[in-house]
Amino acid sequence: MKKQTRNLTLALVAAVSFGTFGGQAAFAQQVQSLRGAPVDAAEPATPAAHIRPDGPAIARDYVQQPPLIPHKVEGYEVTKNFNKCMDCHAWSRYQEFNATKVSLTHFKDRDGGELSNISPRRYFCLQCHIPQTDAKPLVDNNFKRAEGLR
Known part of the structure; x- marks a missing residue:
């Protein structure tokens, strides 16, 4: 019973983590900064x-x-x-x-x-x-x- 509960908990944590962080890369592609360049782009200082x-x-x-x-x-x-x-x-x-x-x-x-x-x-x-x-x-x-x- 303990092993089954532990496995279920680990599976739930993995699913939530993937759901929370898995789509971050795709979302970052859509974000635009006020300077007009991608957020992660290295730009010279204005x-x-x-x-x-x-x-x-x-x-x-x-x-x-x-x-x-x-x-x-x-x-x-x-x-x-x-x-x-x-x-x-x-x-x-x-x-x-x-x-x-x-x-x-x-x-x-x-x-x-x-x-x-x-x-x-x-x-x-x-x-x-x-x-x-x-x-x-x-x-x-x-x-x-x-x-x-x-």
Whole structure:
């Protein structure tokens, strides 16, 4: 009885595995990527989108959106010991460069306590803030700015 149950279980597992994974190769042939090439095709990287030239602050599209960066940041050093962004955006220097100062929210710890320096959680700017590019959407969409921001 035990041998029969074991054989039945193995047969069932094999059937389910084949049914689940057996058709994957055929299915992969039908999948098309947004770049127009087969998913498993080796393609050269597409050129990076053009970063818009330095300019005024970019309007936000939804509440709590981190501000977008209106300039190039390629080559900016942001390490645990140095943050290039602070050369212009620190409270002590933002007026000199006509830059946006770092938000007060960046000087709070996770419990809401005020800090004398930028919170380590907010120190690596490019985790949230990104440069604006002229990249076109990959797919059509009907995105609209948040009602209160129009």
